[in-house]
Amino acid sequence: MSETPLVDELEKGPWPSFVKEIKKTAEMMEKAKAEGKDVKLPETAMGVLKQLERSYEDKVTHWKHGGIVSVFGYGGGVIGRYSDLGDEIPEVHHFHTMRINMPAGWFYSTKALRGICDVWEKWGSGLTNFHGSTGDIIFLGTRTEYLQPCFDDLAHLEIPFDLGGSGSALRTPSACMGPALCEWACYDTLDICYRITHEFQDELHRPMWPYKFKFKFSGCPNDCVAAKLRADCSIVGTWRDEIKIDQEAVKEYAKWMDIENEVVKLCPTGAISWDGNELKIDNKNCVRCMHCINKMPKALRPGDERGATILIGAKAPMVDGAVASWVIIPFVPADEIFDTLTDLAEKIWEWWDENGKYRERVAELIWRLGMREFLKAVELEADVRMVKAPRNNPFMFFDKEELKPSKYVEELEKRGLR
């Protein structure tokens, strides 16, 4: 009989199962131990499932509220977690989380990944999360006494890694893969993300603010890292001149695509016209939504005068619900983004730090004191292009007919649960 019958229920069905994955890790850790490898916590992964079983029985979480643990020179990056079942399930009594700063754009060599995993097998539960919602690599579950040696080993890998941000600090900046893989990148997201991370090491590792602050870098308005909805400061690539059109390529699309209905009519500002022969874009009225470019990537491209829009104040729902960010700098040329941003960040932080209440995000402070005060503090002139929430709907809506039932639904139907 299994020790965890309730939890095992979650292995059934065709969908991915975290229980299966945790059991795989538990097996791997036990095997490593049996092979004589130096692993400190071979039973912790299984311990998580044991504790979860107890939670399902008792209908209550057995994780206690966060603790304070850290490594030398760092005020953040490790989140303390303890179990209130420490006596019964000592494997998970300490279950601290480490946040590891991911590479910009989440590019790894297999060698880098192996290095990370070896360190974590030795000093932790072996359980990881690639990646957390901030973007960091998450190491799940270790004991206080292993934090420092784990950190030291990470720092001495051939491809070393550092901790990310946590608490009331700058959180690990994150960027879309940008020019490394994507033809639409209007600036080098990876480079700026990397440089900003280095520039603000102190702010990242030594929390000192009212609350957290995030930078996210997207190379174009498609905004693959959802900067406009998740970052206190969103840097979204854009262009100032005209969309480049290859009329011959448009004609190729016209052979199989209904340009009128799929492109022209879906342009949010009605800026496109198509007479069956030539596609015209009224660039003054184009709001850079990317729709036409996404539809016809071979025919349309962002213009040549590239740069970014800087926005302020997005955050996930907490007290006041989700907030989309607000434009504060309509356009910065690509080669000026870094300097503009470092200068701006210092001013934003100064103002927020001086006026913010405990646990008040910069967006909330702007509501409380007003955009006018904010602009004064960061020395920007009000401008009609400072659009509030240029894209405020994070949801997609589909018609019922468009949706095929997923495997999940099929399975539910098969079991008569739907």
Add this chain to the structure above:
Amino acid sequence: MPYIEVKGKKLELDEDGFLQDWQQWDEDVARALAADDRFTGAKVELTDEHWEIIRFLRNYFEKYGVAPPIRQLVKEVKKALGPEKGNLQYLYKLFPQGPAKDACRIAGLPKPTGCV
């Protein structure tokens, strides 16, 4: 729960090594907490510079009932002890695991709240 022994008395700590009852604190307790490496990986040798910060934290806590926000700590230290001490780097040099984990813990303040 763990505890620490000072002058024959057992004082209760929490899992992160913070004193459970801030009123049990005195300078001997601070020395014992600084020398306790069960929760931090290394002892802190207390010098005059450390005591300046510890006393500041203690006074602030007794007056306001909470630990100061870190920014305020930096500012006040700057005012009281001069600009070369009023910065985060200086605080981390003295208390390598940061103002919360090392400085507040040794000063016997209740564990600062707030999580991730």
